[in-house]
Amino acid sequence: MPPRRLRWLLPLSSLLLVACDGAQPTAPIDAAVDVAPSDVAASDVAPVESAPDGFRVTLGPDARLRVESTRVAISGIELVLRLGDGSERALSAMALSPGPTPSSLVGQSPDGWSVTLDVSPLAGSAAQSVRVAWQVRGAGSLLGVELRSPPVTLPTDAHAMLDGAQSWSFTGALATAPGTLRARDAMGRVAWPTAAGDVTQDTATTGFFRGDLAWGDGGLSLCADAPYDRWTAVLAERPTTQWSLRIATGVQRDEAVTLSPGPRGATLQGSWVLSPARSGHPFACSDDAPPPARTRPPSAFPRGWWSWNTLFEAVTRARAEAQVDPMRALDPGASHITIDDGWERAWGDWRERDAFGGTLADLAASLRARDVTLGLWLAPFAVDPAAPLATEHPEWMVRDERGAALLAELVPGRRFQVLDMTVPAAREHLRALFASLRARGVSLFKIDFLFAAALPAVRSDPSVTSLQAYRLGLAAIAEGAGDAHINGCGAVILPAVPYVDSMRVGADLTFSGTPPFWAAVAAAARNLAARRESIRWGVLADPDQPVLRGYTPDEGRAALAMAALSGGAFGYGDDLTALTGAQSAVYREAWFTRLRDGLTGPAAPLDQGVGSRFALSPILDGALNRFRSTSARPPSVWRATLSSGEAWAVLFNWGDEEATITVPPGVLGPRSEELVARSTVTTMANGGASVVVPPHAVRALRTMP
Known part of the structure; x- marks a missing residue:
């Protein structure tokens, strides 16, 4: 320190x-x-x-x-x-x-x-x-x-x-x-x-x-x-x-x-x-101060199922493949599976563990035969101290001021060594790793805990700053990944813009060992709104994959709407093999599928809230106050323009009591309808509109022809 x-x-x-x-x-x-x-x-x-x-x-x-x-x-x-x-x-x-x-x-x-x-x-x-x-x-x-x-x-x-x-x-x-x-x-x-x-x-x-x-x-x-x-x-x-x-x-x-x-x-x-x-x-x-130009052509975010928010580290090949049929039945346009943490032997030892039940190449081939693509999670800069990479190449690791390998607590209770991106051989290792995985059929990489490469440390080349080292590492990964989609997570946001195709803009929506909580949805909406203007140079904003389990139907609809408002980075986080009939029905509701499929860019928040306190984390807020939003209130009114030209206003009630939410003039036409619950819309003299929204719920208004 x-x-x-x-x-x-x-x-x-x-x-x-x-x-x-x-x-x-x-x-x-x-x-x-x-x-x-x-x-x-x-x-x-x-x-x-x-x-x-x-x-x-x-x-x-x-x-x-x-x-x-x-x-x-x-x-x-x-x-x-x-x-x-x-x-x-x-x-x-x-x-x-x-x-x-x-x-x-x-x-x-x-x-x-x-x-x-x-x-x-x-x-x-x-x-x-x-x-x-x-x-x-x-x-x-x-x-x-x-x-x-x-x-x-x-x-x-x-x-x-x-x-x-x-x-x-x-x-x-x-x-x-x-x-x-x-x-x-x-x-x-x-x-x-x-x-x-x-x-x-x-x-x-x-x-x-x-x-x-x-x-x-x-x-x-x-x-x-x-x-x-x-x-x-x-x-x-x-x-x-x-x-x-x-x-x-x-x-x-x-x-x-x-x-x-x-x-x-x-x-x-x-x-x-x-x-x-x-x-x-x-x-x-x-x-007037955009980040460096992107080094990659635009890449669409493949809609599909992501393992982390339901299986966490218990992911296996069989459990992943079991998601394909219910995913296709739920959403015929979904054609992707992403395997998150749990498939590997250790961080830094990116080989399949025995319990995963097969090879990535075989899984990719099996999915490809069903017209489904494969995505894969890695924490590329982190190395478990017991992994072969740490013992075979200690010269590739950043050091602390005493000269020992830096041990970074990237996960509570777990410390990792960090690759030194000023070492050319370490960069080549990452480039070759991602090129090999791409050759085995991986078409999306979720690269996580990226900030590790930018931690203060002693590096092999003292003339390179932590952020320069971070960018060197991302450039090596992007070169190896080729045309695969790169999803950055735990990323120092703006320096990563040239090298990734989508980027997480908030915390996880759910965590291992704790049920989903409303505060996480509110926090994700707040960050999505605030970072909409920060990530718009060809990079898609990823709010994480929503789940319905653990929520009331109203809360679940709000979580889906929030994720859809990203305008192109939507995925499924639930175990689709275990959905109830009621949950499947929510995923299929017409208002939601129209919003999910019709947005071609992020929706615009119209009333960014101002908080009166700083939330330590959504985890703490969720544990201490199960049903309250974290810190700054997320926007309640969002403008969404669909590819069809339809003008929508999506309204959220983040509070615990029923509320009347007003759409300002100029957002909707003279006549509008509410699509989620067919609620009554009150047209105002100034051209605005209002609707009553239950607590922890969403309503969607559309201009009528």
Whole structure:
């Protein structure tokens, strides 16, 4: 584990979160700043204006930034270098001179650090966003670069939209009302904490690579620019009754780089995009800061049955093949079987265990004869310490600071070694493994626990950061997998976009040893809504495969609808050989099959909820409060446009009491009908519509011809 101070800094590579305390005024309030001496005149630095609706970013002659949005102005934002020895260098305290462009400055410190800061509008941006770019030269170890504001006061209706570190992490909107959150609040990855690295443990005040700070008609959306070589984050901390924003790139201990002096010396550079926040459009900055281009052509998500949510580690060839006939009877369009964890001898020993009952090649051939394709689960970067790979190739494993193989607790109570993706032979091993499995007939790979490759560790090549190693590993897998569909899970989301075809966007919907619970459905809907804007560059959002067992009929319908709203990544999680007649009937209901088959893209949430607390995990919420939603309320109203052109509104009641849910004007036509229960639809004078929805239930409204 890193020293205490570095552990405290690790969450800084996330996104925005700020809170206010007590009754606060809503007029713009500037933070007090001390202007450092400078030899740059005001005329030497041009202000940069963005959107004409009151959003503006200005770089002052004192090298400090000012961000203005409706009702709030934040002044005195400094660029700070964090060095490997723990010291800091603020740009405003350096000797300043004009930069290469009218909107840039250059700072030079007495000990040889040179920093260039450029704040420029983005050409062609609909929101007229601003890019804040920096370049650092110097002699010594540089850990990271940070934008840091003095304490500020925000409107009382402020909230933050946070994007978690990886697939299972909390992603959603949290209010910043007094007492809601504390800086460095309780740690809690969505599934469980891990001792392997703080970066996978999200805090309530942390988001990764992008985030929003919004209030009413104003706010700020911030994104890191690709490529994602270093962890980037935004943190809000509260040293007093006010809050300070800290936006950092480079926060893990293994991200420190050594720069050399001179005009040809190595440099470190990066940039952030600042955009005005937009209501109903999480992470609006993503429009102008997309991830690296995809390396793979589009790949459809095959509809079929997935073993984990019903068989868990007890999957066998016979039990999997038994699903084919009931799957086809239930859904003639389903033609795929995915085998999850339990088929292998050990993590890292990807050979069939004897109890599986056959070979993958034979299973693939048997399924192919029935026009069914085979998918397979692996945790490619994780290696059981007792597996032959760990004992035969210890040089392929990442190490801790003492030089021993790192043991990462990826599953509660189980520790694994992690492949070092800076070792060419380890990458070739993965490439060959996936090529071999593809040749044996596997046409989909669910690759899980991917964040393991990005854990802080000592790697063979110290010049490669954890995220660069992560991307190297994914590239090797993608090369070996060829034209197979790649489903990423437990993934650091944005750096994986070039290499996967679909990606899990939330936690599991059910867990071994515990019955399904409503909180997991609500959490999945919240993450699906929040990440809809984060995963849209040719990557399908996978909310996990729903089940009906353990739910009331209303809850089961809601779970199916939630999964269908992903718009193309639907699968079955139940044991289809054990469905009751009533459960089979729910799967066949006409409203659901029309929604499942008709959506060609993700539905649009219209009322993203704002939570008042941070949920440690859906497991804890489910155990402590069986029927309540986790943290931020998921959207209740979703707009869905079917391939037929039909306009739908899908309504969820996440609460415990009957509720009237209203569809805003412009979503449906003048006449609509409710399809799930033939409920009465009330047409409103303003063109909206409303319907009464029972607790834990879904209703679907369709515009009538």
